[in-house]
Amino acid sequence: AQTVTQSQPEMSVQEAETVTLSCTYDTSESDYYLFWYKQPPSRQMILVIRQEAYKQQNATENRFSVNFQKAAKSFSLKISDSQLGDAAMYFCAQMYNNNDMRFGAGTRLTVKP
Amino acid sequence: DAGVIQSPRHEVTEMGQEVTLRCKPISGHNSLFWYRQTMMRGLELLIYFNNNVPIDDSGMPEDRFSAKMPNASFSTLKIQPSEPRDSAVYFCASRQGPNTGELFFGEGSRLTVL
Numbered sequence: 763a764q765t766v767t768q769s770q771p772e773m774s775v776q777e778a779e780t781v782t783l784s785c786t787y788d789t790s791e792s793d794y795y796l797f798w799y800k801q802p803p804s805r806q807m808i809l810v811i812r813q814e815a816y817k818q819q820n821a822t823e824n825r826f827s828v829n830f831q832k833a834a835k836s837f838s839l840k841i842s843d844s845q846l847g848d849a850a851m852y853f854c855a856q857m858y859n860n861n862d863m864r865f866g867a868g869t870r871l872t873v874k875p
Numbered sequence: 876d877a878g879v880i881q882s883p884r885h886e887v888t889e890m891g892q893e894v895t896l897r898c899k900p901i902s903g904h905n906s907l908f909w910y911r912q913t914m915m916r917g918l919e920l921l922i923y924f925n926n927n928v929p930i931d932d933s934g935m936p937e938d939r940f941s942a943k944m945p946n947a948s949f950s951t952l953k954i955q956p957s958e959p960r961d962s963a964v965y966f967c968a969s970r971q972g973p974n975t976g977e978l979f980f981g982e983g984s985r986l987t988v989l
Binding site: 786795797804805806807808809813814846853857861862863864865866868 | 917
Protein backbone atom coordinates (compact mmCIF):
# COMPACT_ATOMS: atom_id res chain seq x y z
CA ALA A 763 0.00 0.00 0.00
CA GLN A 764 1.18 3.45 -0.75
CA THR A 765 1.47 5.99 2.04
CA VAL A 766 2.22 9.69 2.09
CA THR A 767 3.81 11.29 5.15
CA GLN A 768 3.96 14.94 6.04
CA SER A 769 5.97 15.25 9.22
CA GLN A 770 5.25 18.92 9.87
CA PRO A 771 1.73 19.50 11.22
CA GLU A 772 2.37 23.26 11.32
CA MET A 773 4.83 25.69 9.82
CA SER A 774 5.12 29.44 9.89
CA VAL A 775 6.98 31.90 7.71
CA GLN A 776 7.51 35.61 7.64
CA GLU A 777 6.00 37.43 4.72
CA ALA A 778 8.44 37.66 1.79
CA GLU A 779 10.58 34.83 3.19
CA THR A 780 10.98 31.29 1.90
CA VAL A 781 9.56 28.15 3.47
CA THR A 782 9.90 24.47 2.65
CA LEU A 783 7.25 21.88 3.39
CA SER A 784 8.34 18.27 3.61
CA CYS A 785 6.74 15.16 2.18
CA THR A 786 7.85 11.57 1.88
CA TYR A 787 6.04 8.71 0.30
CA ASP A 788 6.28 4.99 0.00
CA THR A 789 5.56 3.08 -3.17
CA SER A 790 6.89 0.14 -5.09
CA GLU A 791 5.77 1.64 -8.38
CA SER A 792 8.17 3.29 -10.79
CA ASP A 793 5.71 5.49 -12.62
CA TYR A 794 3.49 7.83 -10.65
CA TYR A 795 2.47 11.41 -10.12
CA LEU A 796 3.08 13.63 -7.11
CA PHE A 797 1.08 16.72 -6.23
CA TRP A 798 0.83 19.54 -3.77
CA TYR A 799 -2.64 20.85 -3.08
CA LYS A 800 -3.56 23.96 -1.13
CA GLN A 801 -6.69 24.19 1.00
CA PRO A 802 -7.47 27.71 2.20
CA PRO A 803 -10.18 28.39 4.82
CA SER A 804 -12.75 28.34 2.05
CA ARG A 805 -11.91 24.58 2.00
CA GLN A 806 -11.61 24.37 -1.78
CA MET A 807 -8.75 22.06 -2.76
CA ILE A 808 -6.52 23.83 -5.27
CA LEU A 809 -3.68 22.25 -7.18
CA VAL A 810 -0.40 24.05 -6.57
CA ILE A 811 2.06 21.95 -8.50
CA ARG A 812 2.53 18.48 -9.98
CA GLN A 813 5.48 16.27 -10.79
CA GLU A 814 5.67 13.20 -12.99
CA ALA A 815 7.99 10.63 -11.51
CA TYR A 816 9.71 9.91 -14.82
CA LYS A 817 10.82 13.53 -15.13
CA GLN A 818 14.12 14.33 -13.49
CA GLN A 819 13.64 18.07 -13.68
CA ASN A 820 11.94 19.61 -10.68
CA ALA A 821 8.61 21.25 -11.41
CA THR A 822 8.24 25.00 -10.94
CA GLU A 823 5.15 27.22 -10.92
CA ASN A 824 6.01 30.86 -10.30
CA ARG A 825 6.91 31.15 -6.60
CA PHE A 826 6.33 27.44 -6.00
CA SER A 827 8.91 24.79 -6.73
CA VAL A 828 9.58 21.22 -5.66
CA ASN A 829 12.63 19.24 -4.73
CA PHE A 830 11.90 15.74 -6.03
CA GLN A 831 14.30 13.07 -4.83
CA LYS A 832 13.03 9.84 -6.35
CA ALA A 833 15.54 7.52 -4.73
CA ALA A 834 14.81 8.98 -1.33
CA LYS A 835 11.07 9.11 -2.06
CA SER A 836 10.99 12.73 -1.02
CA PHE A 837 8.92 15.52 -2.52
CA SER A 838 9.24 18.87 -0.73
CA LEU A 839 7.52 22.12 -1.67
CA LYS A 840 9.35 25.42 -1.56
CA ILE A 841 7.40 28.64 -1.44
CA SER A 842 9.47 31.73 -2.21
CA ASP A 843 8.55 35.31 -1.41
CA SER A 844 5.70 34.10 0.83
CA GLN A 845 2.51 36.10 0.71
CA LEU A 846 -0.35 36.40 3.16
CA GLY A 847 -2.56 34.61 0.69
CA ASP A 848 -0.34 31.55 0.91
CA ALA A 849 -1.66 30.80 4.38
CA ALA A 850 -3.53 27.51 4.14
CA MET A 851 -3.33 23.77 4.67
CA TYR A 852 -1.00 22.12 2.20
CA PHE A 853 -1.44 18.50 1.24
CA CYS A 854 1.05 16.29 -0.50
CA ALA A 855 -0.48 13.55 -2.64
CA GLN A 856 0.59 10.64 -4.76
CA MET A 857 -1.16 8.91 -7.62
CA TYR A 858 0.14 5.76 -9.25
CA ASN A 859 -0.98 3.59 -12.09
CA ASN A 860 -3.51 6.28 -13.00
CA ASN A 861 -5.66 5.15 -10.15
CA ASP A 862 -6.58 6.70 -6.85
CA MET A 863 -4.82 9.61 -5.20
CA ARG A 864 -3.57 9.28 -1.61
CA PHE A 865 -3.00 12.30 0.58
CA GLY A 866 -0.74 13.13 3.49
CA ALA A 867 -2.11 14.49 6.75
CA GLY A 868 -1.38 18.07 5.73
CA THR A 869 0.75 20.96 6.96
CA ARG A 870 -0.86 24.15 8.20
CA LEU A 871 1.12 27.13 6.96
CA THR A 872 0.87 30.46 8.73
CA VAL A 873 2.29 33.59 7.11
CA LYS A 874 3.24 36.36 9.49
CA PRO A 875 3.05 39.95 8.27
CA ASP B 876 -16.29 26.29 -17.62
CA ALA B 877 -18.05 25.14 -14.49
CA GLY B 878 -15.98 23.15 -12.06
CA VAL B 879 -17.08 20.16 -10.03
CA ILE B 880 -20.42 20.98 -8.47
CA GLN B 881 -21.49 19.50 -5.16
CA SER B 882 -24.71 19.82 -3.25
CA PRO B 883 -25.68 20.54 -0.62
CA ARG B 884 -22.84 22.72 0.72
CA HIS B 885 -24.06 22.17 4.25
CA GLU B 886 -26.32 19.54 5.72
CA VAL B 887 -27.42 19.13 9.30
CA THR B 888 -29.41 16.05 10.13
CA GLU B 889 -30.30 13.84 13.02
CA MET B 890 -28.89 10.44 13.72
CA GLY B 891 -30.73 7.74 11.85
CA GLN B 892 -31.76 9.90 8.93
CA GLU B 893 -30.79 9.22 5.35
CA VAL B 894 -28.31 11.62 3.76
CA THR B 895 -27.69 11.99 0.04
CA LEU B 896 -24.79 14.01 -1.30
CA ARG B 897 -24.64 14.90 -4.97
CA CYS B 898 -21.88 15.60 -7.40
CA LYS B 899 -21.69 16.79 -10.98
CA PRO B 900 -18.19 16.26 -12.43
CA ILE B 901 -16.59 18.48 -15.02
CA SER B 902 -17.98 17.71 -18.46
CA GLY B 903 -15.72 15.33 -20.34
CA HIS B 904 -14.04 13.94 -17.24
CA ASN B 905 -14.09 10.17 -17.09
CA SER B 906 -13.12 9.50 -13.49
CA LEU B 907 -14.90 10.54 -10.31
CA PHE B 908 -13.73 10.29 -6.73
CA TRP B 909 -15.40 10.66 -3.33
CA TYR B 910 -13.25 11.69 -0.35
CA ARG B 911 -14.08 12.30 3.28
CA GLN B 912 -12.15 14.82 5.36
CA THR B 913 -12.05 14.88 9.16
CA MET B 914 -9.63 16.37 11.64
CA MET B 915 -8.75 12.97 13.01
CA ARG B 916 -8.30 11.01 9.79
CA GLY B 917 -7.51 13.66 7.21
CA LEU B 918 -8.54 13.02 3.60
CA GLU B 919 -9.74 9.49 3.02
CA LEU B 920 -10.64 8.06 -0.34
CA LEU B 921 -14.04 6.41 -0.14
CA ILE B 922 -14.62 5.25 -3.68
CA TYR B 923 -13.79 6.10 -7.25
CA PHE B 924 -15.35 5.45 -10.64
CA ASN B 925 -13.87 5.16 -14.11
CA ASN B 926 -16.37 5.60 -16.94
CA ASN B 927 -19.23 5.32 -14.43
CA VAL B 928 -18.00 1.95 -13.13
CA PRO B 929 -16.92 1.65 -9.48
CA ILE B 930 -13.29 0.61 -9.44
CA ASP B 931 -12.32 0.60 -5.78
CA ASP B 932 -14.75 0.95 -2.91
CA SER B 933 -12.47 -0.44 -0.24
CA GLY B 934 -12.52 2.91 1.52
CA MET B 935 -16.25 2.90 2.08
CA PRO B 936 -16.60 2.66 5.86
CA GLU B 937 -19.42 0.16 6.05
CA ASP B 938 -22.67 -0.96 4.53
CA ARG B 939 -24.38 2.23 5.58
CA PHE B 940 -22.48 4.01 2.81
CA SER B 941 -23.28 3.55 -0.86
CA ALA B 942 -22.30 5.43 -4.00
CA LYS B 943 -23.71 5.41 -7.49
CA MET B 944 -22.87 6.95 -10.80
CA PRO B 945 -25.82 6.38 -13.12
CA ASN B 946 -24.31 8.48 -15.89
CA ALA B 947 -21.23 10.48 -16.75
CA SER B 948 -22.59 13.71 -15.32
CA PHE B 949 -23.94 12.69 -11.94
CA SER B 950 -22.98 10.77 -8.82
CA THR B 951 -24.46 10.32 -5.39
CA LEU B 952 -23.08 9.28 -2.04
CA LYS B 953 -25.73 8.01 0.33
CA ILE B 954 -25.51 7.33 4.06
CA GLN B 955 -28.34 5.35 5.58
CA PRO B 956 -28.75 5.45 8.53
CA SER B 957 -26.47 8.34 9.43
CA GLU B 958 -24.49 8.46 12.68
CA PRO B 959 -22.71 11.31 14.48
CA ARG B 960 -19.32 9.84 13.53
CA ASP B 961 -20.19 10.42 9.88
CA SER B 962 -19.89 14.17 10.45
CA ALA B 963 -17.23 15.38 8.05
CA VAL B 964 -16.64 17.29 4.86
CA TYR B 965 -17.25 15.13 1.82
CA PHE B 966 -15.42 16.06 -1.36
CA CYS B 967 -16.11 14.98 -4.88
CA ALA B 968 -13.36 15.26 -7.47
CA SER B 969 -13.09 14.44 -11.15
CA ARG B 970 -10.27 13.68 -13.55
CA GLN B 971 -10.21 14.04 -17.28
CA GLY B 972 -8.73 10.65 -18.03
CA PRO B 973 -6.37 7.97 -16.84
CA ASN B 974 -3.23 9.70 -18.05
CA THR B 975 -3.80 13.20 -16.81
CA GLY B 976 -3.22 12.76 -13.10
CA GLU B 977 -4.67 15.93 -11.66
CA LEU B 978 -7.94 15.85 -9.71
CA PHE B 979 -10.32 18.79 -9.77
CA PHE B 980 -12.23 19.15 -6.53
CA GLY B 981 -15.64 20.47 -5.69
CA GLU B 982 -16.16 22.80 -2.76
CA GLY B 983 -17.24 19.96 -0.50
CA SER B 984 -20.37 19.15 1.45
CA ARG B 985 -20.14 19.67 5.17
CA LEU B 986 -22.27 17.10 6.96
CA THR B 987 -23.23 17.37 10.61
CA VAL B 988 -25.11 14.49 12.18
CA LEU B 989 -26.59 15.32 15.57
